[in-house]
Amino acid sequence: MEIRQLDQQYIAGTYKRVPLTLCKGHGAYVTDEQGRDYIDLGSGIAVNTFGVADPGWVEAVTAQLNQLQHTSNYYYTEPMARLAATLCERTGMSKVFFSNSGAEANECAIKAARKYSSDRYGSGRSTIITLQDSFHGRTVTTLSATGQDSLHTHFGPFTQGFAHVPAGDREALVKAADDSCCAVMLELIQGEGGVHVLDAEYVEFVRRLAKERDLLVIVDEVQTGNGRTGRLYAHMHYGFRPDICSTAKGLAGGLPLGATMFNEKTQEVLTPGTHGSTFGGNPVCAAGALHVLSRLDDMFLEEVAQKGRYIREQLEGLSAVEEVTGLGLMIGLRLKKDLAKTVEGCREKGVLVLTAHDKLRLLPPLNIPFEVLKEAVDIIKEVIE
Numbered sequence: 001m002e003i004r005q006l007d008q009q010y011i012a013g014t015y016k017r018v019p020l021t022l023c024k025g026h027g028a029y030v031t032d033e034q035g036r037d038y039i040d041l042g043s044g045i046a047v048n049t050f051g052v053a054d055p056g057w058v059e060a061v062t063a064q065l066n067q068l069q070h071t072s073n074y075y076y077t078e079p080m081a082r083l084a085a086t087l088c089e090r091t092g093m094s095k096v097f098f099s100n101s102g103a104e105a106n107e108c109a110i111k112a113a114r115k116y117s118s119d120r121y122g123s124g125r126s127t128i129i130t131l132q133d134s135f136h137g138r139t140v141t142t143l144s145a146t147g148q149d150s151l152h153t154h155f156g157p158f159t160q161g162f163a164h165v166p167a168g169d170r171e172a173l174v175k176a177a178d179d180s181c182c183a184v185m186l187e188l189i190q191g192e193g194g195v196h197v198l199d200a201e202y203v204e205f206v207r208r209l210a211k212e213r214d215l216l217v218i219v220d221e222v223q224t225g226n227g228r229t230g231r232l233y234a235h236m237h238y239g240f241r242p243d244i245c246s247t248a249k250g251l252a253g254g255l256p257l258g259a260t261m262f263n264e265k266t267q268e269v270l271t272p273g274t275h276g277s278t279f280g281g282n283p284v285c286a287a288g289a290l291h292v293l294s295r296l297d298d299m300f301l302e303e304v305a306q307k308g309r310y311i312r313e314q315l316e317g318l319s320a321v322e323e324v325t326g327l328g329l330m331i332g333l334r335l336k337k338d339l340a341k342t343v344e345g346c347r348e349k350g351v352l353v354l355t356a357h358d359k360l361r362l363l364p365p366l367n368i369p370f371e372v373l374k375e376a377v378d379i380i381k382e383v384i385e
């Protein structure tokens with residue numbers, strides 16, 4: 001049977017797929033079953049940090065695969081230990097818990113925030129404030145955390161203890177931050193919600209209020225982390241370290257890995273038996289992540305920022321472009337044109353792009369060569385003009 005028929009017949013119908021079957025790729029290019037190459041400005045939703053089949057990454061991953069693929073967390077393994085040390089050295093955080101996805105990294109953050117509060121203050125202080133238009137995952141609890149009412153259907157009862165406030169609304173935040181709260185959780189750049197960059201002064205306000213009321217600040221860097229915004233983590237643009245920071249997507253460059261990082265205040269919260277994961281910190285994924293982080297040095301990150309500025313300069317001010325948002329290689333475009341037709345038009349001309357809410361979204365591989373990026377941006381301009 002045709003691949004698309006098999007998929008439609010046997011795969012649960014959760015995804016509205018693009019009519020394209022991808023077979024392989026190299027660098028910023030992916031190839032369909034007819035052998036046609038596309039420039040991929042989505043990177044598997046910010047996952048393929050160095051594009052497809054990057055030689056250095058493949059070597060690091062296969063070397064580990066040939067040694068040991070999995071052990072369970074009963075045993076010590078080198079890649080996981082070194083990866084945790086590297087993450088802490090590079091961020092100033094103190095400890096890491098590894099899982100397999102963004103939702104799991106956030107689940108761990110939520111559990112730890114609630115335990116921090118119950119250890120200190122006893123029960124009744126469990127509410128976590130999150131922002132409207134946020135996205136924190138698809139498990140029942142991370143869906144509850146997610147501030148999008150359209151996602152709060154079908155699966156009730158949802159997990160109690162989340163209060164959603166509009167991003168930027170200080171009054172609503174102050175009002176929500178009552179005695180029942182233990183934490184504020186936010187994306188510094190809302191990804192799925194439409195590539196919305198939070199205002200630095202608002203974030204400073206959140207931090208001050210959190211400090212006053214001993215609320216933990218949890219930053220969800222599942223999408224913004226690992227070099228995507230031109231700094232290793234987006235909180236570095238804002239000049240602070242969160243109490244808890246979750247990440248996943250691009251961390252292992254294409255393998256499933258989530259990480260929840262704790263600072264000096266929260267590092268002792270999780271104790272034996274309070275949390276765990278069978279696959280979490282798997283040696284192959286950890287080896288991939290170690291390789292990714294080893295290449296995200298200052299020079300590389302400066303190039304990411306430069307490429308982001310290039311895209312912005314090229315697209316800002318075009319008559320069909322209402323607004324360009326984002327940071328580094330995480331970019332949103334509000335167009336005065338039909339979004340679906342634009343995406344399709346780009347695909348027909350050989351460029352794959354994403355959307356987020358009402359915006360066109362670009363998340364190219366961080367190492368996309370300048371010539372390839374230029375070619376892709378020229379095609380986007382041609383399609384939208």
Ligand SMILES: *Cc1c(COP(=O)(O)O)cnc(C)c1O
Pocket residue numbers: 100101102103104106135136137138187191192220221222223224248249
């Ligand atoms: C993608 C995403 C998640 C969910 O990650 P999964 O790996 O799909 O579970 C959570 N938070 C943010 C900010 C994301 O972008």
